[in-house]
Amino acid sequence: MSARTLTIDGKQISAEKGASVLQAATEAGIKIPTLCHLEGVYDVGACRLCLVEVKGINKLLPACTTRVAEGIEVTTNSERLNKYRRMTLELLFAERNHVCAVCVANGHCELQSLAYGLGLDHVRYDYIFPRWEVDDTHRLFGMDHNRCILCTRCVRSCWHIEGAGTKNVAGRGAKSKIITDLNQKWGDSESCTECGKCVMSCPTGALFKKGSAVGESERDRTKLEFIVNAREKKQWNA
Amino acid sequence: MSEILATNRPLPAKPASGHASGDKRFKILEVHIKKLQFKQDALIEVLHKAQELFGYLEDDVLLFVSHHLKLPPSRVYGVATFYHFFTLKPQGEHTCVVCMGTACYVKGADKVVAAIEKFAKIKSGETTANNKLSLLTARCIGACGIAPAVTYDGQVAAKQSPEDALAKVKSWMEA
Amino acid sequence: MQIEDLNAIAEKHIGSRKKIIVRTCMSAGCMSSRADAIKKNLETAVKEQGLDAEVEVRRVGCMGFCGQGPLVGIDGVKEKEILFEHIKPEDANAIIASLKGVESNLEIGDPDHPFFAKQTKIVRANGGIIDPEKIEDYIAIGGYEALHNALTEMQPAQVVEEVTKSGLRGRGGAGFPTGLKWGTVAKSPGAKKYIICNGDEGDPGAFMDRSVLESDPHLVLEGMAIAAYAVGADQGFLYVRAEYPLAISRLQIAIKQAKALGLLGAGIFETPFNFNVDIRIGAGAFVCGEETALMMSVEGKRGTPRPRPPFPAESGLFGCPTLINNVESFANITAIIKKGGDWYASIGTEKSKGTKVFALTGKINNTGLIEVPMGIPLRQIVEEMGGGAPDGRKIKSVQTGGPSGGCIPAEFLDTPVDFESLAKLGSIMGSGGMVVMDDTTNMVEIAKFYMEFCKDESCGKCIPCRAGTAQMENLLNKIIARQATQRDLAKLEELCDMVKNTSLCGLGQTAPNPVLSTLKYFRNEYEELLQPDKFGPAATATK
Numbered sequence: 001m002s003a004r005t006l007t008i009d010g011k012q013i014s015a016e017k018g019a020s021v022l023q024a025a026t027e028a029g030i031k032i033p034t035l036c037h038l039e040g041v042y043d044v045g046a047c048r049l050c051l052v053e054v055k056g057i058n059k060l061l062p063a064c065t066t067r068v069a070e071g072i073e074v075t076t077n078s079e080r081l082n083k084y085r086r087m088t089l090e091l092l093f094a095e096r097n098h099v100c101a102v103c104v105a106n107g108h109c110e111l112q113s114l115a116y117g118l119g120l121d122h123v124r125y126d127y128i129f130p131r132w133e134v135d136d137t138h139r140l141f142g143m144d145h146n147r148c149i150l151c152t153r154c155v156r157s158c159w160h161i162e163g164a165g166t167k168n169v170a171g172r173g174a175k176s177k178i179i180t181d182l183n184q185k186w187g188d189s190e191s192c193t194e195c196g197k198c199v200m201s202c203p204t205g206a207l208f209k210k211g212s213a214v215g216e217s218e219r220d221r222t223k224l225e226f227i228v229n230a231r232e233k234k235q236w237n238a
Numbered sequence: 239m240s241e242i243l244a245t246n247r248p249l250p251a252k253p254a255s256g257h258a259s260g261d262k263r264f265k266i267l268e269v270h271i272k273k274l275q276f277k278q279d280a281l282i283e284v285l286h287k288a289q290e291l292f293g294y295l296e297d298d299v300l301l302f303v304s305h306h307l308k309l310p311p312s313r314v315y316g317v318a319t320f321y322h323f324f325t326l327k328p329q330g331e332h333t334c335v336v337c338m339g340t341a342c343y344v345k346g347a348d349k350v351v352a353a354i355e356k357f358a359k360i361k362s363g364e365t366t367a368n369n370k371l372s373l374l375t376a377r378c379i380g381a382c383g384i385a386p387a388v389t390y391d392g393q394v395a396a397k398q399s400p401e402d403a404l405a406k407v408k409s410w411m412e413a
Numbered sequence: 414m415q416i417e418d419l420n421a422i423a424e425k426h427i428g429s430r431k432k433i434i435v436r437t438c439m440s441a442g443c444m445s446s447r448a449d450a451i452k453k454n455l456e457t458a459v460k461e462q463g464l465d466a467e468v469e470v471r472r473v474g475c476m477g478f479c480g481q482g483p484l485v486g487i488d489g490v491k492e493k494e495i496l497f498e499h500i501k502p503e504d505a506n507a508i509i510a511s512l513k514g515v516e517s518n519l520e521i522g523d524p525d526h527p528f529f530a531k532q533t534k535i536v537r538a539n540g541g542i543i544d545p546e547k548i549e550d551y552i553a554i555g556g557y558e559a560l561h562n563a564l565t566e567m568q569p570a571q572v573v574e575e576v577t578k579s580g581l582r583g584r585g586g587a588g589f590p591t592g593l594k595w596g597t598v599a600k601s602p603g604a605k606k607y608i609i610c611n612g613d614e615g616d617p618g619a620f621m622d623r624s625v626l627e628s629d630p631h632l633v634l635e636g637m638a639i640a641a642y643a644v645g646a647d648q649g650f651l652y653v654r655a656e657y658p659l660a661i662s663r664l665q666i667a668i669k670q671a672k673a674l675g676l677l678g679a680g681i682f683e684t685p686f687n688f689n690v691d692i693r694i695g696a697g698a699f700v701c702g703e704e705t706a707l708m709m710s711v712e713g714k715r716g717t718p719r720p721r722p723p724f725p726a727e728s729g730l731f732g733c734p735t736l737i738n739n740v741e742s743f744a745n746i747t748a749i750i751k752k753g754g755d756w757y758a759s760i761g762t763e764k765s766k767g768t769k770v771f772a773l774t775g776k777i778n779n780t781g782l783i784e785v786p787m788g789i790p791l792r793q794i795v796e797e798m799g800g801g802a803p804d805g806r807k808i809k810s811v812q813t814g815g816p817s818g819g820c821i822p823a824e825f826l827d828t829p830v831d832f833e834s835l836a837k838l839g840s841i842m843g844s845g846g847m848v849v850m851d852d853t854t855n856m857v858e859i860a861k862f863y864m865e866f867c868k869d870e871s872c873g874k875c876i877p878c879r880a881g882t883a884q885m886e887n888l889l890n891k892i893i894a895r896q897a898t899q900r901d902l903a904k905l906e907e908l909c910d911m912v913k914n915t916s917l918c919g920l921g922q923t924a925p926n927p928v929l930s931t932l933k934y935f936r937n938e939y940e941e942l943l944q945p946d947k948f949g950p951a952a953t954a955t956k
Contacts, residue, residue, distance in 0.1 A: 277713075278713060279711070279712045279713040279731075280713055281713035281714075282693070282694070282695075282696055282710065282713050283693070283694065283713075285696070286655070286694055286696065313714075316715055317713070317714065317715055320698060320715040320716060320872075321695075321696030321697050321698050321716070322696070322697030322698065323655045323695075323696035323697035324696060324697075338617070339617030339618050340617040340618035340774075340775070340812065340815065340846070340848045340862070340863075341617070341618045341772075341774035341775050341780075341848055342617075343617070343862055344775045344776060344848060344850060344854060344859075345775070345776075376656065377615065377617055377656075377697070377699060377866070377870070378615070378616070378617035378618065378619070378620075378656070379441075379656050380441060380614065380619070380620035380623040380654075380656060380657060381441055381442050381445060381479075381620065382479075382618050382619070382620050382772055382774040382780070382846075383442045383479020383480050383482065383620070383772075383774065383780045383781050383782070384442050384445060384446070384479060384480070384482065384780075385774060385775075385780070387445065393445070394441065394444065394445035395445055396442070396445045396446050396482075
């Protein structure tokens with residue numbers, strides 16, 4: 001197994017060849033904000049929160065899909081990066097209807113905690129206030145599209161881990177929507193195995209267990225990682 | 239011995255042919271899918287053919303495609319709604335597609351759209367209540383030399399003024 | 414098929430030619446004005462006037478001067494071609510009668526018009542000359558010779574070398590050196606490699622690739638085959654927009670004909686080289702012009718881009734090394750192989766070699782397609798070739814590069830048209846759309862037009878592009894409705910910077926360009942619309 005040495009935020013670290021910059025940073029105890037990244041499923045580099053600066057490259061690169069290379073110098077925390085990260089979150093808050101006070105995920109929401117962490121105290125853009133429905137037709141789970149940030153973590157865990165392919169993205173642009181089968185009610189889905197992995201994956205309160213009240217939606221995401229490691233790497237002790 | 243084995247073995251289920259409704263178009267679609275060797279990467283080709291046959295992609299058709307290509311229905315629906323060219327709603331008897339590419343836009347295509355919208359009392363992307371007319375806009379049909387271009391039922395017409403377009407649309411509505 | 418067979422086809426075809434050729438433009442533009450009826454009537458007229466033995470009526474592709482269409486060109490009567498403009502089907506008799514010297518009052522174009530005279534044709538050399546639906550026509554002008562030469566006389570590495578020497582840069586817009594790309598794919602390890610021709614010409618106001626595909630499909634196929642040989646691929650895909658039905662049907666015909674003659678398929682020219690081409694039809698998504706999105710679409714998926722690296726050259730279609738070039742890039746290849754990289758490099762400027770096809774449209778007298786050497790001043794294109802703005806108006810700006818490009822104001826018309834000079838002005842070469850705007854055009858409206866386009870075409874995968882374009886459009890609408898303040902303008906500029914630097918793919922990264930370039934040159938038009946800020950002067954937008 002060959003290793004690569006690199007510098008992240010001035011710290012010399014070594015990482016396995018083929019590892020992502022995000023993995024290398026996490027191992028070295030350096031926290032990079034992420035939203036669409038989920039341990040256990042493949043990365044798509046879509047949320048742009050983990051963008052980092054690499055010396056000598058004038059484009060910002062997503063840490064989750066960029067592989068480590070010998071001698072690169074990575075900056076994960078700069079005035080400019082944090083400004084862009086705050087703006088990305090502002091855009092998300094303005095895009096759909098995120099009302100923390102009445103959300104099942106309040107206090108356990110990745111979007112919320114990222115906003116706290118980056119010191120975001122208000123949104124400067126006009127709220128779009130789109131009308132999105134809530135699908136509560138499933139026996140066990142619900143989906144509130146108002147709180148969806150289109151990270152596609154549920155789509156990926158449904159396909160990659162469960163293998164059901166019940167969820168996918170329909171439409172495009174701001175009209176994109178997470179669907180069940182042929183855009184039908186979740187309760188009518190024939191392919192859903194009711195495994196709940198999508199609910200476990202959701203970073204916000206968009207997917208929830210029925211019956212949970214405000215702030216009750218805690219999720220054990222390590223289970224997803226455990227399954228994948230057990231299955232693919234034959235590692236039963238995650 | 240081998241004969242016994244062969245007879246005892248349950249016969250493989252005959253692949254479902256056509257569609258329960260007996261609609262012949264499903265049969266044609268099936269032949270097309272076969273010609274494409276049931277390849278999953280041919281999904282867009284298959285959807286083109288399906289829309290050509292049915293005029294639009296209803297749930298039944300999407301499900302048929304999904305079963306025949308062995309793709310999750312959500313994948314098929316996701317692809318069908320990603321591309322502008324596919325429509326999941328039935329279209330009117332006639333379609334009028336106004337090109338809204340830059341060249342057409344600077345030469346007044348927006349006024350053509352506005353005139354038809356006002357006359358037919360529909361917005362672009364909609365079909366009139368009497369099902370005579372669907373009004374659509376295109377991103378650029380590459381006929382910039384003859385801007386503004388409008389496609390009436392598949393026929394491209396050059397240098398259209400709001401009056402030209404209205405005359406054509408009126409003739410359809412009154413027919 | 415061997416070279417002797419190819420020559421025999423050419424000789425036979427040339428031998429069967431008639432003295433006079435009446436060429437009818439049957440490209441999408443002229444077709445919309447009933448070019449098919451014109452051709453039919455011309456054929457009837459030839460028969461009726463008893464000229465069957467001397468006159469051939471030929472279907473040809475785009476002649477370029479689309480604004481004057483439908484066009485009919487005649488060779489073999491005078492030294493230069495005679496060009497009839499604005500022809501109607503009922504003019505057919507008069508045209509044929511004119512061959513016998515009967516005077517007509519039809520509109521005749523000037524073949525020495527700067528619109529034609531200033532062109533240098535490489536890509537469009539056969540456009541409007543040959544019948545795009547007859548492979549013999551293409552072979553008769555030396556078609557597939559370059560492929561033969563490459564296969565029998567050159568090593569793959571030599572082909573790459575020749576393309577590198579030519580200095581050809583990607584004609585899709587970004588201008589990446591083509592030879593370098595080919596070299597990378599050639600060196601990438603892998604038993605299976607693919608060639609993709611990007612014919613998803615999505616820029617509104619651009620139709621260069623459509624015209625090439627409709628007028629000279631074999632030129633593109635031959636270019637692809639040479640590329641496949643150079644990089645070691647055996648399968649190609651031609652991705653064409655569904656909006657171009659004529660191009661699709663002509664390509665289908667061309668592929669069938671080439672296969673029948675063994676110019677595509679297995680063992681081409683009796684060498685071990687195999688190459689097949691399949692057409693993939695797009696379905697109306699601008700983002701599919703982006704190479705990684707296009708590959709997703711070829712795989713039958715939602716056309717969403719993915720981060721690069723890995724680049725398609727290492728891991729592309731179905732995870733295999735893939736060479737992806739635009740139609741016009743492939744259309745340059747045969748000429749480079751035939752005449753050499755040095756010859757090609759002698760045209761154009763130091764860093765931008767060869768020619769570029771532009772679609773000249775908008776508020777301009779002569780609309781159509783032109784092919785000019787790189788480095789030609791913009792003024793020559795719009796004023797001499799294009800004949801300036803109609804109705805005596807003044808040209809205000811020229812938009813290049815579509816939704817990813819920018820508006821070049823009239824004061825910079827003397828800028829040479831090449832990759833670097835356009836970039837310096839805040840625009841891009843783009844794929845070749847050139848939309849002229851006169852002094853009646855409102856630049857804020859234009860910026861909004863493009864932003865709305867990008868918002869609608871955003872695939873929705875990454876947040877900056879999906880939500881950022883929506884907010885930018887909202888801010889532009891507010892400005893146009895006179896409801897915005899300096900503070901909003903500052904927000905808009907800040908968003909432009911953010912979306913440009915953080916978006917996943919080229920669509921988002923360039924979406925702010927039309928706003929940035931109009932702000933750069935026409936800022937006053939924005940400021941005139943602003944309202945006084947109730948809360949005092951604009952604070953800096955972020956903390």
